[in-house]
Amino acid sequence: MLDKTMTFSLGNDREEDIKKTLTQVYDALKEKGYNPISQIVGYILSEDPTYITTHNNARSLIRKIDRDELLQVLLKSYLGE
Template sequence: MQFSFDKELENPVRGIIRIVSEAMREKGYDPVNQLIGYIVSGDPTYITGYKNARSLIASVDRDELLEELVSSYIKQI
């Protein structure tokens, strides 16, 4: 996977989601399930602390995360 600085600079939420997802995959977690758990509950323990992922995700409002995920999905259908 190639990292695109331009896309992340345009949309920092997308970049944070990408970094957090990669950290969760590296630790053996399913990013979809973990992100859903975090967005629904607000419990940061759904997100690994590996590579500072928990701090990164906590820097973004959960509504912004949901908006980015839904927007990306709708653009692809």
């Protein structure tokens, strides 16, 4: 039986890579006239890559990030850690 809490952490370099990629994806969505926040949320919830534009290779970029890693970086940023 599992009675211990598992931990999950990313290295600082990986976090910075994810932030950079997310910014590139955000910018590509904005350039194409989409609401970047809504599109990224749709992608995170569904893991459907069609929420992300192919403009500036954004779809390929975001697919290189594991959703768990992406959520961790977003939550840490939101909470100011």
